[in-house]
Amino acid sequence: MPAHTHRTAPTRYVEANGVRFAYRRFGQKSGDTVPLVFNMHLNGTMDHWDPAVTDGFAQNREVVLFDNAGISSTSGDVPTSVEEMAANAAAFIKALGLAEVDVLGFSLGGLVAQELAIAEPGLVRRLVLVGTGPRSGEGMGARYEKPDDLWLAVFFTLSERSQAAGRDYLKRFRLRTEDRDPEVSAKVAPAQIEALSKWGAPRDNPYAYLKDIHQPTLVVNGGSDVIVYTVNSFILQQHIPHAQLILYPDANHGSQYQYPPLFVRHVSTFLAGRDFG
């Protein structure tokens, strides 16, 4: 039987915290890899991940996509705080029987991933933060991601090369035609935006919490992120005790979708941790 891919992996369900979580799990474990759990951005479902990224990782490790509480195929309500979203993610991962995972979070999912790493130091081995920022980050709290038809504008820059990469991403994004996730309900965005606003609100010593992220961390972003300003990635690297930063050229909020093979190579090198951590 051929191995499942992003396109063919069946949607499965697991109960935890009173929520029925929808997820897909695929990929070939090799060496000492642990599953890589993906945390999605605002208004996104499992089908918003790029198959070039997920299948890229699936060559050498298990990949777990899921809808957090209240999103698409998962039951329950979207909580109005990042902390509660992280608690739901932890419950989901434990319900799968996983004792140790690597965690990747994109944008809002990156805030959830930070909280998850702090709350569950034994569960989270390594952390990958993509297009995201710290509490009270620059320009955070007031901004939020725009709806689906603006992906080209928010994930890619205005350059011809970046826009072409964006059109390729949108094609890949639609490759899975069966058993797709439903788009999120109208209730999702307001709750997520409330959580984002709380996270982004000004406070004293906003970056102090980052010293509690003890996992080796890779921070990735486009050099021209207009949604979560790129400087926030620099701030994350400067304040997380053991963090590496990679910024890609001519790239906006969706840099991992612009350079998928390079992104997979960089993250895989980091997750293998041969050189530090």
Next chain:
Amino acid sequence: MPAHTHRTAPTRYVEANGVRFAYRRFGQKSGDTVPLVFNMHLNGTMDHWDPAVTDGFAQNREVVLFDNAGISSTSGDVPTSVEEMAANAAAFIKALGLAEVDVLGFSLGGLVAQELAIAEPGLVRRLVLVGTGPRSGEGMGARYEKPDDLWLAVFFTLSERSQAAGRDYLKRFRLRTEDRDPEVSAKVAPAQIEALSKWGAPRDNPYAYLKDIHQPTLVVNGGSDVIVYTVNSFILQQHIPHAQLILYPDANHGSQYQYPPLFVRHVSTFLAGRDFG
């Protein structure tokens, strides 16, 4: 006959611009690689490069080390401007008969590399800027590197892990015992510091010149560089049109000596340019 390495490559000489340049050239060309020319920091000679880095690159490409004018085994005087240093570097590369090279510059060598890329767009294919900064960068102009016995302090952080990596670097640094470069004369530092001061002096629109670097560029630094503050690497990435940034964790000015295999892997991926540029 076995291929030469950092340790065994003979010092050779070539004349250009009225200067007799000392250089070493070794490594195996593979695929469409072009030679990688290294530009050294203040007070450094060819023997200050880390064999783990140079021999790492030499697996797949030709590596060229050289002393710029007035340094160690090379004749002439150290010019008091970065522009003149870059003109000497260009004359040296052309005297070798090379039509296209990749250029790596570390610290002061990174300033020379920027100028070289701008002045010689046809000669320089790709650019790697390590532990360096822009004109009028943050904290630049007033600071300079400290003498040899302080390498552990300026290249590495105070953490146990970084200091241990530093001691390993100092051992590798001394592996070449025959035909070593003489240490630089007392005339070198004052001229280099004058050039650094001119470069770092405040001016209007200091970063505007960076838009003239048309080569794909990789900027690398430690996340805690106390010699050329890390934020300067972020500034370079933000202003060079097609630049990628990598910052390493728990690393100071000598991050490439702290993580040599990872650095070689990242730079080699960039120089191969499969994904952009």
